[in-house]
Amino acid sequence: MELFHSVNVDWLGKKWYFLAFSLIFSVSGIISMAAHWAHPVGGRRSPVPLGVDFRGGTQVEVQFKQTPNLEEIRRATSDAGIRDASIVNYDIPSHNEVLISLPEQHAETALDTGRQQIENALRAKFGEGAFDIRNVQVVGPTVGRQLEKQATLATLYSLLGMLIYLWFRFQLIYGIAAVIACFHDTLITVGAFALLDSFGIKGMEISLTVIAAILTLVGYSMNDTIVVFDRIRENLRLSRRESLPDVVNRSINQTLSRTVLTSGLTFLTVLSLFVYGGPVLRGFSFALVVGILIGTYSSIAIAAPMLVAWQESRAGSGKTAALPAAKRSRV
Amino acid sequence: MKKNLKQKIVIIFGVLIVFLYGAFFGFDAPNLGGNQPLLSKLTQHIHLGLDLQGGVHLILQVQVKEAVNTETDNTAARIEQDLKTAKVTFSQVLKPDPARPELIRIEGVNSTQASAARSVLDNKYSNEYDIAGGGADGSFTVTMKPNIERALNDRTVQNTIEVIRDRVDTLGVSEPIIQQYGLGDNQILVELPGISDIDRVRSIITSTARLEIHAVVGGPYPDEQAALSSVGGALPPDDELVHGSGSMANGSDADSVYVLQRVAIVAGTDFRSADPGTDSNTGQRTVHFTLTNEAGDKFWEYTSANVGHSMAVVLGGRVKEVANIESAIRDSGEIRGSFSQDEVAILSKMLRTGALPASINYLEDRTVGASLGSDSIRQGVTAAVVGVLLVMIFMLVYYKGSGVNADLALFLNLVILLGFMGFSGATLTLPGIAGVILTIGMGVDSNVLIFERIREEMRAGKAPSAAVDQGFAHAWTTILDTHVTTIVSAAILFLFGSGPVKGFAVTLTFGLAANLFTAVYVSRVIFDAHVNKLKAGEVVSI
Numbered sequence: 032m033e034l035f036h037s038v039n040v041d042w043l044g045k046k047w048y049f050l051a052f053s054l055i056f057s058v059s060g061i062i063s064m065a066a067h068w069a070h071p072v073g074g075r076r077s078p079v080p081l082g083v084d085f086r087g088g089t090q091v092e093v094q095f096k097q098t099p100n101l102e103e104i105r106r107a108t109s110d111a112g113i114r115d116a117s118i119v120n121y122d123i124p125s126h127n128e129v130l131i132s133l134p135e136q137h138a139e140t141a142l143d144t145g146r147q148q149i150e151n152a153l154r155a156k157f158g159e160g161a162f163d164i165r166n167v168q169v170v171g172p173t174v175g176r177q178l179e180k181q182a183t184l185a186t187l188y189s190l191l192g193m194l195i196y197l198w199f200r201f202q203l204i205y206g207i208a209a210v211i212a213c214f215h216d217t218l219i220t221v222g223a224f225a226l227l228d229s230f231g232i233k234g235m236e237i238s239l240t241v242i243a244a245i246l247t248l249v250g251y252s253m254n255d256t257i258v259v260f261d262r263i264r265e266n267l268r269l270s271r272r273e274s275l276p277d278v279v280n281r282s283i284n285q286t287l288s289r290t291v292l293t294s295g296l297t298f299l300t301v302l303s304l305f306v307y308g309g310p311v312l313r314g315f316s317f318a319l320v321v322g323i324l325i326g327t328y329s330s331i332a333i334a335a336p337m338l339v340a341w342q343e344s345r346a347g348s349g350k351t352a353a354l355p356a357a358k359r360s361r362v
Numbered sequence: 363m364k365k366n367l368k369q370k371i372v373i374i375f376g377v378l379i380v381f382l383y384g385a386f387f388g389f390d391a392p393n394l395g396g397n398q399p400l401l402s403k404l405t406q407h408i409h410l411g412l413d414l415q416g417g418v419h420l421i422l423q424v425q426v427k428e429a430v431n432t433e434t435d436n437t438a439a440r441i442e443q444d445l446k447t448a449k450v451t452f453s454q455v456l457k458p459d460p461a462r463p464e465l466i467r468i469e470g471v472n473s474t475q476a477s478a479a480r481s482v483l484d485n486k487y488s489n490e491y492d493i494a495g496g497g498a499d500g501s502f503t504v505t506m507k508p509n510i511e512r513a514l515n516d517r518t519v520q521n522t523i524e525v526i527r528d529r530v531d532t533l534g535v536s537e538p539i540i541q542q543y544g545l546g547d548n549q550i551l552v553e554l555p556g557i558s559d560i561d562r563v564r565s566i567i568t569s570t571a572r573l574e575i576h577a578v579v580g581g582p583y584p585d586e587q588a589a590l591s592s593v594g595g596a597l598p599p600d601d602e603l604v605h606g607s608g609s610m611a612n613g614s615d616a617d618s619v620y621v622l623q624r625v626a627i628v629a630g631t632d633f634r635s636a637d638p639g640t641d642s643n644t645g646q647r648t649v650h651f652t653l654t655n656e657a658g659d660k661f662w663e664y665t666s667a668n669v670g671h672s673m674a675v676v677l678g679g680r681v682k683e684v685a686n687i688e689s690a691i692r693d694s695g696e697i698r699g700s701f702s703q704d705e706v707a708i709l710s711k712m713l714r715t716g717a718l719p720a721s722i723n724y725l726e727d728r729t730v731g732a733s734l735g736s737d738s739i740r741q742g743v744t745a746a747v748v749g750v751l752l753v754m755i756f757m758l759v760y761y762k763g764s765g766v767n768a769d770l771a772l773f774l775n776l777v778i779l780l781g782f783m784g785f786s787g788a789t790l791t792l793p794g795i796a797g798v799i800l801t802i803g804m805g806v807d808s809n810v811l812i813f814e815r816i817r818e819e820m821r822a823g824k825a826p827s828a829a830v831d832q833g834f835a836h837a838w839t840t841i842l843d844t845h846v847t848t849i850v851s852a853a854i855l856f857l858f859g860s861g862p863v864k865g866f867a868v869t870l871t872f873g874l875a876a877n878l879f880t881a882v883y884v885s886r887v888i889f890d891a892h893v894n895k896l897k898a899g900e901v902v903s904i
Contacts, residue, residue, distance in 0.1 A: 033817070094733075142724040142725070143564065146560075147561075166729070166734050168729075169726065171725045173725050181860075184858050185857075188854045188857075196847060240793050240863055243863045246851055247800070247855075249851075250847055250848050250851040251848070257843060258844075289814045296756065297800070298803075299752045300749035301799070301800065303745050303749035303799065304745045304799050307748055308796065311734075311792055312741075312742075315793065
């Protein structure tokens, strides 16, 4: 069985469609992020919904024996004097789970009182056996700052590592094209979180594990782009008479089966994780699902056309026509 | 060629067995007895993270300034003593700034005695303190040296860790983690798997069962106002107001306020032991304590000099009992008060294991209930099984015979991955399971790369063995590239990630490392074995 026998698509010819597609998703992502920024939750502004790791505060996951009524719960907490409690449904409805969140406490001596208050309020209203506390997360401001710092350092070092690696393996223009493709992927993936939120789908939040997913998919997208670039480089070396756009098109067509299959298989596994993996990993698997799709797309639709566009702008300004042969690979 | 192949097959089986062993037994001797289900045997050597087991994760911050405070209080008292002995007059020794407990000031030294004062201070305190002053205003500043303060902070954190470890023992947790937390200053990480009663944990860990004996300046007063007016409206820096607890020895329930001297006569580590007892007269529960020798001497000195005065026993910041000093006491005594049996037992245990040298604040608290933990395991494993099945079926359908090759490699991959986990004792977290799933997807990618190349070469007309050769040769650099970049990415996540993320980085790395072996070496061997059996004109099933 073979899905991609003798493909011959003019990818570069379709670049305006690709650009439009990317623009639509990027811009809607940006607009959602701006909208989210404009409506701060609990005193913290951010472009995307933040998990408790970065938002700080208290988050209690409660499972009720019977379908919970959010209004009743809200009344229970406000009766107990708890202010600014956010109460939302969690996981699939048949699980009867509710997420109760409190904003960040600034006095670190009393960090835990929120959780106790919630528990007491629920017990008073519903009775001892009517609910079960499944998960509690309380993050104080000190740890919140530390986690932010860790996430930022991880991102910076990852990007740095990638740039260094690209510098060794490829010429500058390849590297820039790959980095722009990765940036595009990250923007759309992160924007997807904000987009869901603006459609009213709550609960997809950026937590530490989601950052890990994003860093992983950046690496994955980079790999994918490298597969195409490797082939372009090889074909450039072998044939000096073809124009760059033709070489690029041929390279993409040759690697198409490889690219689509590898991404497809990884996508299958990640989709399984998204569907069956449970609510704790949902943000993580969502980031991977979107990221893998976009990462594959960007290698063909963004990185390759960028190469050609750069080349054509250089040709237009009178510089050398053919893309200089890149560094010899280690084969 | 054939002999080489046999060797390689033996190596592969050897690897399979070694890692199967590792997955089940780790580095220990095999334990084939017992009728545990296979799955639980597997998970014995693979530690489950808190998010899969359920448990409590706390990050605490030790308020080290309190320890510094106590230390400088003691030093200030000693300085007063020394100056008196040297017959140097001064108006007071105090700590002017509560926010800077490392600073002691001596005020009102007569200018003629300045050099005498200086030499007293230099003699005894210059090792640990910086001494400045002696100017016209007759004041000296004694500041704890920064490196001494840092050493004290470290000791305080270490002591706190020891105390918490002792206390956690009473909870009967298997494999608790209590260690210094590197990300911040004076922070401690406490992880207790299997416990979900966070309140009990908290009360045991942070109970400041501080037992101290203070000299009574005045009291009991009915409230703080009355207490303040007795000292002329403003509380001198040497004194503090302490409330009585509800269960005082005299049986009264009403709140009462005492004015006590701030610096304790004996406190904390001065107590060598404490045991529950019963008052023979009243039948009340009491706590019988003994002091260390050094503290006993101090106590003897104080009580002999203060017969007829009162002293208060302060427990957990509240006055438990007020006693008249009838005669000098050396090193043992009895605390009366209407204690409950629990209180007495906890108090004794706390005094024996030592009071916390400083109080602790919670910075982070994550508690995962056991039900969520088991749900997470179930969901993770389901996703993994579905993912593996989807991939295996696809490979069989798309690559036919070679699909079997890929599936075998995939299976071996998983075994090696589990073996790595068993050998290294690494912790499996929920993102870790996700890492395994991702590894499966990325691992089979390598097979696809190779197979696609082989197809290309065969389409170009090459013979099966040549096609296989070319397939592996060309794909190798790309496979190496993708694996190395992802492993480096995982390494960075491991360095900067939290517990669950570390688990993800670990399984991803192990899985990809295993894949470098299976996708290239093992797949190649299977291909070679297959190609050897092909007759002329036959092609590889791919």
